[in-house]
Amino acid sequence: MPGADRAGTPQPGDLALVVAGRKLLTGAEGFPRVAELPADTAWVPLGTLDGVPAWGAELAGEEAHPGRWRSWRALAAELPAPLADLAGRALAVLTWRRTHRWCGACRAELADVPGEQSRRCPDCGLYVPMQLSAAVLVAITRPGPAGSPDELLLVRHADGPAELWALVAGYVEAGESLEAAARREVGEEVGLTLDQVSYFGSQPWAVSGPGVLLAGFTATAADPAAEPVVDGRELVQARWFPLDALPAELPSAYSISRWLVDHVAARPAG
Numbered sequence: 001m002p003g004a005d006r007a008g009t010p011q012p013g014d015l016a017l018v019v020a021g022r023k024l025l026t027g028a029e030g031f032p033r034v035a036e037l038p039a040d041t042a043w044v045p046l047g048t049l050d051g052v053p054a055w056g057a058e059l060a061g062e063e064a065h066p067g068r069w070r071s072w073r074a075l076a077a078e079l080p081a082p083l084a085d086l087a088g089r090a091l092a093v094l095t096w097r098r099t100h101r102w103c104g105a106c107r108a109e110l111a112d113v114p115g116e117q118s119r120r121c122p123d124c125g126l127y128v129p130m131q132l133s134a135a136v137l138v139a140i141t142r143p144g145p146a147g148s149p150d151e152l153l154l155v156r157h158a159d160g161p162a163e164l165w166a167l168v169a170g171y172v173e174a175g176e177s178l179e180a181a182a183r184r185e186v187g188e189e190v191g192l193t194l195d196q197v198s199y200f201g202s203q204p205w206a207v208s209g210p211g212v213l214l215a216g217f218t219a220t221a222a223d224p225a226a227e228p229v230v231d232g233r234e235l236v237q238a239r240w241f242p243l244d245a246l247p248a249e250l251p252s253a254y255s256i257s258r259w260l261v262d263h264v265a266a267r268p269a270g
């Protein structure tokens with residue numbers, strides 16, 4: 001449950017989300033407790049998990065505190081979803097605070113707005129809320145040859161892990177709906193036109209930068225005979241895979257990409 005109530009003070013048994021760069025400090029049971037960190041730690045309220053307050057703090061480096069430091073991607077693969085989401089929130093909030101210290105209009109130092117994850121400029125009044133970047137992912141299918149299962153379009157990104165087969169994805173532009181972004185990204189990246197664009201679900205995502213919200217869609221190719229054409233810049237490969245013969249190199253289990261692929265693969269044929 002996100003929150004930014006600064007009225008309370010951290011208690012020894014509260015959850016402690018400690019960040020250094022892109023890594024989080026882990027303890028015996030997921031995350032340490034406030035009592036395990038130095039008394040002068042500067043805590044930021046993150047909200048509550050099952051009624052237990054959670055506090056975040058950013059250290060200058062991993063060497064500032066001994067312990068096991070791990071990436072969000074590694075944690076999210078192992079922890080229950082609520083703890084993985086909390087870890088992502090901690091990374092997002094603390095990174096936002098570090099990178100939004102000064103007013104972008106007049107250069108004064110911003111001040112926290114009580115009870116909110118936002119800051120305001122004391123000189124010119126500029127309001128700086130913590131903003132999210134929305135991105136879309138699309139699982140595109142088409143009918144397979146007669147008597148065969150449907151096919152799913154998977155792509156390989158120039159930037160990502162070379163072997164990973166993923167979904168077409170991209171950031172939403174200002175003034176654009178999620179659905180329009182899905183259609184545009186697919187058009188730009190693989191040259192296909194979509195039909196039956198349907199919302200699937202969303203996931204806060206802490207790997208590709210703090211404050212990213214992924215929205216997943218299913219869709220069908222408007223022209224079942226159309227083949228994908230990659231731009232060679234963002235994408236290096238795009239291929240139709242029969243749903244009963246998907247590659248092994250799919251996105252990790254705790255990702256909306258994988259949930260979409262599994263959802264589509266589990267659909268009855270036809």
Ligand SMILES: [Zn+2]
Nearest residue numbers: 103106121124
């Ligand atoms: Zn200002």
